[in-house]
Amino acid sequence: MTDKTMTPEDVVARLRSGMTLGIGGWGSRRKPMALVRALLRSPVTDLRVVSYGGPDVGLLAASGRIRELVAPFATLDSIPLEPHFRAAREAGTLALTELDEAMFMWGLHAAANRLPFLPVRAGLGSDVMRVNPGLRTVTSPYEDGETFVAVPALRMDAALVHLNRADRLGNGQYLGPDPYFDDLFCEAADSAYVSCERLVEPGGFADAVPQTLLVGRHTVTGVVEAPNGAHFTSCVPDYGRDEPFQKLYATTPWQDFAARFLSGPDEKHYQSAVRAWHEEVR
Numbered sequence: 080m081t082d083k084t085m086t087p088e089d090v091v092a093r094l095r096s097g098m099t100l101g102i103g104g105w106g107s108r109r110k111p112m113a114l115v116r117a118l119l120r121s122p123v124t125d126l127r128v129v130s131y132g133g134p135d136v137g138l139l140a141a142s143g144r145i146r147e148l149v150a151p152f153a154t155l156d157s158i159p160l161e162p163h164f165r166a167a168r169e170a171g172t173l174a175l176t177e178l179d180e181a182m183f184m185w186g187l188h189a190a191a192n193r194l195p196f197l198p199v200r201a202g203l204g205s206d207v208m209r210v211n212p213g214l215r216t217v218t219s220p221y222e223d224g225e226t227f228v229a230v231p232a233l234r235m236d237a238a239l240v241h242l243n244r245a246d247r248l249g250n251g252q253y254l255g256p257d258p259y260f261d262d263l264f265c266e267a268a269d270s271a272y273v274s275c276e277r278l279v280e281p282g283g284f285a286d287a288v289p290q291t292l293l294v295g296r297h298t299v300t301g302v303v304e305a306p307n308g309a310h311f312t313s314c315v316p317d318y319g320r321d322e323p324f325q326k327l328y329a330t331t332p333w334q335d336f337a338a339r340f341l342s343g344p345d346e347k348h349y350q351s352a353v354r355a356w357h358e359e360v361r
Contacts, residue, residue, distance in 0.1 A: 080248050080281070081248065081313065082247045082248070083247060083248060083249045083299060083300065083302045084247050084301070084302050084303070084304070085272070085279070085301040085302065085303050085304060087113055087114055087116075087117035087257075087303055087305065087345075087346060088117060088120075088144030088218060088345075089115065089301065089303075090239070090272045090301055090303060091114070091117045091118050091121045091123065091273075092119070092121075093117055093237070093300075093301075094118065094121070094123050094128070094237055095123065095125050095236075095323065096123050096125045096208075097126070097127075098123075098126055098127070098237060099126075099127040099128075099129060099234070099235045099236050099237075100126050100127070100128050100129070100236065100237055100238070101128075101129040101130065101233070101235040101237070101238035101239070101243065101264045101267065102115070102128060102129070102130040102135045102238070102239050102264075102330060103130075103238065103239065103240030103259060103260065103261040103265075103297050104130075104131065104133060104135070104240070104241060104259050104261070104263045104309070104312065105131045105133070105257070105259040105260075106131060106132070106133045106152070106154045106155065106156045106312075107134060107154070107156040107157070107158075107311075107312045107313065107320055107325065108133070108156065108255075108257075108259065108312055108313045108315075108320070109131045109241050109242075109253070109255065109259060109312060109313060109314050109315075110133050110134060110135045110241060110309055110312040111135070111239040111240055111241035111274045111285075111305075111308065111309070112134065112135065112138075112275055112308060112309055112310055112311070112312060113117075113303070113307075113308035113309075113310075113346050114239045114241075114272065114274050114303065114305070114308070115135045115138055115139065115243075116138070116341060116346060116349055118144070119139075119144075119341055120140060120341075120344070120345075123144070123148045123240035124143065124144045125265070125348055126139065126144050126145055126146060127145075127147045127149065128145050128147070128148050128149070128150075129149045129150070129154075129233050129235055129264075130149075130150050130156065131149070131150065131152065131180075131183070131259065131260070132148065132149060132150040132151075132152055132161060132164060133155060133156075133161065133312060134154065134161065134311070134312060134325075135359060136148060136150065136153045136161060136163075136164050137153070137155075137161040137162065137328075138162050138163070138341075140163050140166075140167035140172070140173060141163035141166070141167070141333045141334070141337075142337070143172065143303070144191075145167070145172075145173045145214040146173065146174065146334045147173060147174040147175070147176065148164075148173055148174070148175050148296050148320050149176040149178065149183075149233060149356045150175070150176075150177065150178070150183070151177065151178050151179060151180040151182075151183045152180075153165075154300075155325055155329060156320070157320070157322060157325070158325065158326075158329050160197075162329050163333060164193030167303070176206070176211060177204050177210060177211070178202075178207065178211070178230070178303065178352040179201045179205070179207050179249075180201075181201035181212045182199055182201050182202050182207065182228065182230045183226050184263075185197045185201075185230045185231070185261055186198045186230045186231060186232060186233035186258060187233050187263040187264065189230065189231070189232035189237070189264060189265050190232040190234040190263075190267035190268075191234045191263050191266035191267045192276050193232075194232060195230060196217075196229040196230055196258055197199070197229075197230055197231075197232075198217055198219075198228065198229055199226035199227060199228050199230050200227060200228070201228065202214070202228040202233070203216075203227075203274070204224070206352070207230070209321050214228060214229070214230075214231075214324050215228075216228055216229060217229045217288060218337075223237075227271045233267060233277045234267060234268075235264070235267055235268040235269070236269040236270070237252065237268055237269065237270045237271070237272065238264040238265055238267065238268035238272070239268070239274070239293070240261040240264055240265060240269075240271065240273055240274070240275075240293065240306070240319065241259065241261075241273070241274045241275065241308055241309045241314065242273055242274075242275045242293065243275065243276050243277075243279060243314065243316075243317055244275055244276065244277055244278075244279050244283075244284070245256065245273050245275035245287075245294075245302050245304075246278065246279050246280065246281045246282075246283060246284070246296075246302075247278060247280075247281060247302060248281050248296040248358055249273065249279075249294070249295075249296035249297075249298075249300075249301075249302055250284065250292065250294065250295060250299075251273045251275065251292075251294035251299070251301060251302075252270075252284055252287055252291050252292055252293060252294075253291055253293050254291060254315075254316055254317070255313075255314070255315035256315065257328045258293050258301065260355050261293060261294060262293045262294050262295075262298075263341070265294050265298040265299060266298050270300040271294075271298055271299050271300055272299070272300055272302075272303065273299050273301070273302050273303070274302075274303040274304075274305040275293060275303070275304060275305065276304075276305070276306055276307075276308065276309075276317050277300065277302045277304065277306065277315060278302070280315070282283075286358070290331055303319070305346065307350060308346070310324075310353065311324045311328065311353075322356075323357075323360065324353060324356070324357075327356070339352060339356075340352045340353065340356075358359070
């Protein structure tokens with residue numbers, strides 16, 4: 080079987096400007112931040128980003144990499160609205176396709192099953208139809224004759240997700256309370272890249288609860304071992320969200336934050352800069 084291990088730089092080298100890029104996780108929880116930071120060190124731009132948005136969206140928006148965002152929200156969880164997303168929207172530097180959370184999920188399901196759309200009740204009677212004039216409705220062909228929203232498939236060129244454990248073949252395991260639809264992101268994309276807290280040997284999931292084996296190798300193109308790779312978002316049970324650092328991120332001018340934490344050549348520089356900051360504020 081194929082060894083799919085890569086570095087963050089290997090992953091980003093496979094991405095191209097203009098792509099539709101899916102990013103897993105939810106808000107400020109288990110985001111593939113090491114891969115997003117690697118993306119910031121690359122020339123890739125003009126992205127259509129599909130995400131349950133968090134600081135992944137904020138970093139990419141602040142650096143001018145997003146052409147269009149498809150999302151139900153962009154939040155830091157303990158901070159309700161992602162500040163750099165808000166600034167980008169206020170400045171009009173990115174387009175937004177805003178969907179209800181359930182509509183977004185069914186868009187992922189449609190793409191994962193190679194369907195053009197799926198019918199859902201979510202969105203009916205709400206302004207989501209007004210702010211997305213391109214959305215269409217369909218009528219059930221059966222006796223009920225019910226009307227549904229036809230949610231278009233959220234098909235992606237590539238997807239990035241972060242899991243607690245993975246093996247070199249591309250199988251991935253989550254250990255926290257929620258899968259955050261990362262399996263659907265992988266299935267809905269032409270290529271998918273999984274970063275993880277720790278690589279295990281193939282077969283190392285032998286004692287795992289089956290439901291935790293979220294991502295199968297048939298949907299994965301590459302695997303990256305990235306300890307602390309979701310920082311500053313949470314990756315329960317390995318670690319929680321770094322709330323002091325998240326507050327720093329949210330309140331520091333972008334150029335100052337980027338100069339201190341994101342200007343280095345690799346992920347090691349970022350992790351070192353974070354440790355140094357924590358030492359300063361103790």
